[in-house]
Amino acid sequence: xxxxxxxxxxxxxxxxxxxxxxxxxxxxxxxxxxxxxxxxxxxxxxxxxxxxxxxxxxxxxxxxxxxxxxxxxxxxxxxxxxxxxxxxxxxxxxxxxxxxxxxx
Numbered sequence: 697x698x699x700x701x702x703x704x705x706x707x708x709x710x711x712x713x714x715x716x717x718x719x720x721x722x723x724x725x726x727x728x729x730x731x732x733x734x735x736x737x738x739x740x741x742x743x744x745x746x747x748x749x750x751x752x753x754x755x756x757x758x759x760x761x762x763x764x765x766x767x768x769x770x771x772x773x774x775x776x777x778x779x780x781x782x783x784x785x786x787x788x789x790x791x792x793x794x795x796x797x798x799x800x
Contacts, residue, residue, distance in 0.1 A: 699772070701741050703779045706795050710782040714766065733763045737770070737779055744772045750796070752789045758796060769796055 711730055719726035740747065740761070747759030750769060757772040762785070769781045769792075780796045783789070789796070 699741050699744065700776050701737060701779065702776050704795065707779040707782055714782065729764055729766075733766060733768055733782055736761050736763050736768060740770060741777055744770075744777055750789070753793065753796065755797070771796065771798055
């Protein structure tokens, strides 16, 4: 049985910021990237373990998938999957750890 997928407000803001940044050069590509990120997350509830564990955190319930050069990080909880952050792969995770870990 699939868990329900929920987005944190911060993860939604991440996608909006990414799209706004890309849109400066290409509105078309901004839509493609945002759509690909959202599309990738739609398959996660069917098999939450498919993403790799985030190496900087090392907790088996915190996983990530990659879309283009972005890390889509989510937290597996008993009743839901929370999309916690979407960040560029070149960024350090240290500033995001508290929001990614949530209450785990």
